[in-house]
Amino acid sequence: MSRAQKIISLITLVVIGLAGSYLRFSELSERPMHADEATGARLTSFRLNSDQPYQFNPEHFHGPLLTLTAAISCKLAGENEWSEMSKFPLRASCAIFGSALLFLPLLLYSRFGFSVAILSASLLATSPLLVYFSRMFTHEIQLTFFGLLCVILLIQLTPQRKLSYYMLIGLTLGFMFAAKETFAISVIAWFASWVLLKLPEIRSCKFGQLEQKIRPYRAPLASCVGAFLVVWLVIYSNGFSQPAGLWDSLKTYFVYQIEDGHDKAFGYYFDMLVIPEKRAIWWHELPIFLLALVGFARSFTAISHARVIRFLGYSAFIHLLIYSLIDYKTPWLMCLPWAHFCLLAGFSISGFSQWSRTLKLSSITIIAVALSIQLRTSQQASKRFHSDERNPYAYTASNRNMESLEVWLGTLNNELPAGSLSPMQVIGENYWPLPWYLRHQPMVTYTQQPTSLPDSSVPVLFVMPVHFELYSEMLSHSHVPFVRSLRNQQPMMMYLRRDLWDKWMENWPMNH
Structure with a gap:
């Protein structure tokens, strides 16, 4: 050569x-x-x-x-x-x-x-x-x-x-x-x-x-x-x-x-x-x-x-x-x-x-x-299609809104009184990658099969689809529901206690 x-x-x-x-x-x-x-x-x-x-x-x-x-x-x-x-x-x-x-x-x-x-x-x-x-x-x-x-x-x-x-x-x-x-x-x-x-x-x-x-x-x-x-x-x-x-x-x-x-x-x-x-x-x-x-x-x-x-x-x-x-x-x-x-x-x-x-x-x-x-x-x-269903390699990809969930929880922690969001509960199975996005939270418990009625005093709950009906009825007065998606075509419900939501909304004009 x-x-x-x-x-x-x-x-x-x-x-x-x-x-x-x-x-x-x-x-x-x-x-x-x-x-x-x-x-x-x-x-x-x-x-x-x-x-x-x-x-x-x-x-x-x-x-x-x-x-x-x-x-x-x-x-x-x-x-x-x-x-x-x-x-x-x-x-x-x-x-x-x-x-x-x-x-x-x-x-x-x-x-x-x-x-x-x-x-x-x-x-x-x-x-x-x-x-x-x-x-x-x-x-x-x-x-x-x-x-x-x-x-x-x-x-x-x-x-x-x-x-x-x-x-x-x-x-x-x-x-x-x-x-x-x-x-x-x-x-x-x-x-x-x-x-x-x-x-x-x-x-x-x-x-x-x-x-x-x-x-x-x-x-x-x-x-x-x-x-x-x-x-x-x-x-x-x-x-x-x-x-x-x-x-x-x-x-x-x-x-x-x-x-x-x-x-x-x-x-x-x-x-x-x-x-x-x-x-x-x-x-x-x-x-x-x-x-x-x-x-x-x-x-x-x-x-x-x-x-x-x-x-x-x-x-x-x-x-x-x-x-x-x-x-x-x-x-x-x-x-x-x-x-x-x-x-x-x-x-x-x-x-x-x-x-x-x-x-x-x-x-x-x-x-x-x-x-x-x-x-x-x-x-x-x-890049453009990294989590898109149209990408054949993006198999069971996590939804993009998981990123915004982590940011929002961090903002809530900063703007509400210390410890207001603890403890959190995750109810149901197949909840990954949710634990990754909750890794900064001090107290999170995971319950695959709940044996009792939901505790209305819990600040934040994440509920998997199989339990939607039960929790939507029991928490309708105590919590505000938010629809989230773990993965494409796999929804998840987040419940934020109503008093925390009200306090967040009071501070919204001031902080935003």
Whole structure:
């Protein structure tokens, strides 16, 4: 590579890095807190407060890596308890992984060429799905980072690799497990892809010969498993302080409770990502899928590294198939499978340097158009439509008025006599992310199934839909009702005691 080419390559990398990071960090605190983000924040607060030690829950929550990294981020921001926490440090702990994700294809550079690495990185940087969920405080982007790192290590695995390389794979798998138990799906997909690739050899190989071929890999596999176990032991036991977490990490595969209402048709993911749909804007990531198909198809022609590309193609499509067969579906579950497709799409221009000038210019034009489409969609998904029902990635998004609720409660606290709003009561189930917006309130109680009539002396009550009828009648004389929305199409009723409302209204002309 000439000096000029190196300068161009460096500039390209800087542009991709800046663009990808901007998409992930810009206005990171603007979107209302999602219910899953709020529960993750509450778990993180237990790591910050030694009086309430963190403990892995195998029935309801995923791996401990998310809260571990978030706790570090919060402490660096000077936030040491629940009431001090803010959105940016929490989301930044994931946006960092999302930004680092787009640099992983550079590990392909020495073997597969600069063009493959740059295109893969560009697609990862601008993918609306990956941008949107890099900005969200959930487990998925950490799983995606370590999962993509693992598959990049796997496709460059050769018999000449040292034991340290296998240990690195084991560590990566360990961090995948620490992020989320669904890492097992990726292991299954990768193994199935390897079997498909090696099927002709396996069929012609006798058992004795098979055992002979496996024997040299015993030590490498042992080092891989050993590294995996180290990560598992340290993180799930919370630094060996809670050994029960190790058993719970295995038990979660049998006792995890899946919420109702997330069953989708087999083609849900394909429709969401590949089929263009006009909802205010055109939503799709068709360019990535088409480029991935080109890359996969080329692996069946006389192209270098064909078996590697085919393995990656099998992995991408098997991931998509497995997740599509599972009834429980949410958009973020596609992050790791879609990262596979971005990587596969990069191989669509494998051998670019040997192409004709006309073919190069045509390919660059097509890729530039594809990236511009993705860039615009990513901006719209993360900014204008970040909580809009028309955005397919804004799944069960919190309503924007939750932000104004927090501001209003703060104003009430400042303008009414001290302690006037305490204690507050939340009545019913499925109230997240409400606790996040009440974290500054000194006394809040939560009652899922009220056993008695409502207490008319309580200053503020938040009532979920199932109890609307009872409370609207019983509090009609003592409280003033306000309709609020937790999430899109999910209302909530707030009741403010009438004497406090009257006092607020008396002060309104003076203060406003």
